[in-house]
Amino acid sequence: DIQMTQxxxxxxxxxxxxxxxxxxxxxxxxxxxxxxxxKPGKAPKLLIYDASNLETGVPSRFSGSGxxxxxxxxxxxxxxxxxxxxxxxxxxNLMYTFGQGTKLEIK
Amino acid sequence: xxxxVQSGAEVKKPGSSVKVSCKASGGTFSSYTISWVRQAPGQGxxxxxxxxxxxxxxxxxxKFQGRVxxxxxKSTSTAYMELSSLRSEDTAVYYCVYGDHLGYWGQGTLVTVxx
Numbered sequence: 001d002i003q004m005t006q007x008x009x010x011x012x013x014x015x016x017x018x019x020x021x022x023x024x025x026x027x028x029x030x031x032x033x034x035x036x037x038x039k040p041g042k043a044p045k046l047l048i049y050d051a052s053n054l055e056t057g058v059p060s061r062f063s064g065s066g067x068x069x070x071x072x073x074x075x076x077x078x079x080x081x082x083x084x085x086x087x088x089x090x091x092x093n094l095m096y097t098f099g100q101g102t103k104l105e106i107k
Numbered sequence: 108x109x110x111x112v113q114s115g116a117e118v119k120k121p122g123s124s125v126k127v128s129c130k131a132s133g134g135t136f137s138s139y140t141i142s143w144v145r146q147a148p149g150q151g152x153x154x155x156x157x158x159x160x161x162x163x164x165x166x167x168x169x170k171f172q173g174r175v176x177x178x179x180x181k182s183t184s185t186a187y188m189e190l191s192s193l194r195s196e197d198t199a200v201y202y203c204v205y206g207d208h209l210g211y212w213g214q215g216t217l218v219t220v221x222x
Contacts, residue, residue, distance in 0.1 A: 001169055034208055036152075043202055043212035044144075044152065055210065087152055089209065094166045096142065096154040096209075 002026050006088050006099030012107045019075040021102045023088035028068050035064055035073045036087045038101075044087065048073065080106060109134035109205050111213035118219045124191040127216045129203030136184040137161035139206050143177060143188040145199040146215075153199075158186060193220045 003026040013019050023033065031051040036044040046055045048064035051071060061076045075082055083106055088099040114128040129141065142157035156167035160179035167175055171190075179186045186203055198220045205211040 036209070038152075043215055044209075045212075046208055046210045049208040049210075055208075089152075089154075091207070094157075095168065096157070098144075098152040098154060101151045 001095065002029060002090055002092055002097050004088055004090055004097050004099040006102060008102060009100060010103045010105070012105045013078050014107045015078055015080060017078045019078050019082075019104065021073040021086055021088075023066075023071045023073070023099050025069045025071075025090055029090045029092045031067045032091045033064070033066065033071050034089045034091070035062075036089065037082075037084045038087065039084045047086075078104075078106075109211040111203050111205055111211060113201075113203055113213040113216045116217040116219070118221065119193050121194055121220055121222055123193050124189060125193060125218050126187055126189040127201050127203075127218070129186045129188070129213050131184045131186070131205060134205060134211070136179075137181050141177070141179060141186040142204045142209060143175075144202045144204055144209070146202070147196070147199040150199075155188070155201075160186070190218075193218075195220050 005024045033051045035048040038044040047058050047062050052064045063074050065072050085101045085103045087101050110132050112130045119125050137160045140157045143155040145153050155171050156177050158165040158177045158179050165177040176189045200215040202215050203213040
């Protein structure tokens with residue numbers, strides 16, 4: 001199975017900061033990588049699909065990049081409502097795997 | 108807009124089985140995948156398996172092979188996830204999710220396994 005290594009596991013940043021989360025796949029997954037946001041007590045929400053495509057309705061401060069094994073998720077200017085846990089997820093050969101998650105807090 | 112409505116919370120004994128339902132509306136049920144993802148208390152997301160209703164073909168994460176069965180009823184646009192041989196570690200919120208990109212999520216069903 002493909003393993004996803006996401007880092008950091010937690011992150012504290014100030015409003016307005018640029019925030020970056022990385023995800024590394026154990027083998028080449030092309031661009032088959034999605035990013036999700038989950039707020040406490042809520043279901044996850046798709047933000048980025050196919051590594052770099054912004055889901056409809058998602059603010060443009062969110063972005064994703066990468067291909068192959070190394071991927072990056074960025075919030076260009078952190079807002080208070082962005083406090084959540086973020087997950088990467090790969091889909092390859094009919095199987096899906098999530099990263100361990102990054103808990104984002106306001107400093 | 109796709110909406111997924113899941114069945115209610117369950118409390119089960121160790122060794123028993125649970126079957127969770129997920130009724131879809133507002134989308135083309137048969138043509139897209141329905142996945143099941145679970146989340147244990149305070150833990151991350153874990154993909155269990157998925158089905159393509161139009162084909163009736165399911166595939167499962169290796170961890171759950173032999174213990175989980177995912178089915179779909181095209182006539183009622185409802186998917187089901189049955190997990191057997193329950194143990195305390197299976198206590199979690201179980202989500203059904205629509206689409207290849209996991210774009211639409213049900214509200215979640217809490218399954219508690221306790222003696």
